[in-house]
Amino acid sequence: MILLKYFSLILGISMLAACGNGQETEISEENPLNVVATTSMIADLMERIGGETVEVSGLMGPGVDPHDYQPSTSDVNTMAEADLIAYNGLMLEERFVEVFEQLDQRGVPSIIMADALNEGDLLDPEEDEESLEFDPHIWFSVTHWEAVTAHAADQLSEIDPDNEDYYQENADSYLTELDELRTYIEERIEEVPEQSRYLVTAHDAFQYFGEEFGFDVIGLQGLNTQTEAGTGDISGLADFLVDNQINAVFVESSVSPRNIEALIEAARSRGHEVENAGELYSDALGSSEADADTYLKMYRSNIDTIVDGLAD
Ligand SMILES: [Zn+2]
Known part of the structure; x- marks a missing residue:
């Protein structure tokens, strides 16, 4: 039932969004890429890499638990109208799974942070976790977050090749700051x-x-x-x-x-x-x-x- 509800919702909206998504105009400060991110960590990363050519909406604010967060109708609308969805994956956003599938089928591009990593980089759950194959909290490895940064910049460059140099420069300067963070933590x-x-x-x-x-x-x-x-x-x-x-x-x-x-x-x-x-x-x-x-x-x-x- 839930799946059906989302499907008809998204179907209805993407008919409307189709004209907006098929934009031929160049992505720029005046015409930014509309990015929807699930967690606040991911919204922050997309803002750093995308800079002035993206407009990021984050769905989850301070104190919100992503394991438990149920996307609202308005969240689904926001995602269906986006140029790009950015999310963690590894079942962190457990209640979004059906929505992600439907958006994918509707052709809304997505960047999945966990795709930056190999299975060997991932930790297993310590104990039996019904829904989790791997530990999804990848942002707490600075090394993994650096890999995620590079991955997100590459993906963004594929979606918007005209601004590739800009995204790569933003990613490089962010990687320097992540290195400084690592030094701070170690010290x-x-x-x-x-x-x-x-x-x-x-x-x-x-x-x-x-x-x-x-x-x-x-x-x-x-x-x-x-x-x-x-x-x-x-x-x-x-x-x-x-x-x-x-x-x-x-x-x-x-x-x-x-x-x-x-x-x-x-x-x-x-x-x-x-x-x-x-x-x-x-x-x-x-x-x-x-x-x-x-x-x-x-x-x-x-x-x-x-x-x-x-x-x-
Ligand atoms: Zn957690």
């Missing part, structure tokens, strides 16, 4: 003693970060926020905190803090004080007021929170 992590490099968070978004920068990462809820943490998980993780003398855990902006609070309580009942060391951005960027509204600022904010929480 700050030095402040955390090696035996304290445990990152305990609400859900398992940080495995790529852990892999790249040498942290043990434990998510209370698994990769997908829709799998609930059981009391057994909380109790087992509380024992783990005691055994490894872990004194700080973190909440996430797009996940309820309830389970992390229960974990802190469970550790306290074992005579072990654990601090809620602050909020990490996992599956969405933060607000501009929080100075976390770009990928680079979001990652720096996370690193500062992690290091300040775990350093002696």
Whole structure:
């Protein structure tokens, strides 16, 4: 039923959009490419690469959980009218799958971030995840995000070859900033003693970060926020905190803090004080007021929170 509903919706709209999409005029600042991105990380990336020749609409704002996000009718309309859709893939946007298929059949081009990577670059889910074959949180590997940047620039250049040089230049300067970010992360992590490099968070978004920068990462809820943490998980993780003398855990902006609070309580009942060391951005960027509204600022904010929480 849902599929039928989307199909007729998109069908109706793309009849209207057909005249707009078949534009022959050159893509420029005055006539930008209309890009729709799912998550805020991807919207930010497309803005950096596309610069003044793209107009990016992001569907998910600060604090929005992409695993759980159901596209609204207005989202479907926005996507059907777009010149280009940009999304993560690997089932991060689980409830968009049918819409993506329909848009693809209607000939709306898409850039899928995960297509930049080989299977060997991807991490498996730690435990049984019904819908996930691979860990979708690829943006937390800076190396992977660099590959994604290059891929997105190439794809954009294919769609709009007239501006290829411009997109490649934008990508190059962004890659330099990603390199600077990596240096910043490595330098700050030095402040955390090696035996304290445990990152305990609400859900398992940080495995790529852990892999790249040498942290043990434990998510209370698994990769997908829709799998609930059981009391057994909380109790087992509380024992783990005691055994490894872990004194700080973190909440996430797009996940309820309830389970992390229960974990802190469970550790306290074992005579072990654990601090809620602050909020990490996992599956969405933060607000501009929080100075976390770009990928680079979001990652720096996370690193500062992690290091300040775990350093002696
Ligand atoms: Zn997630």
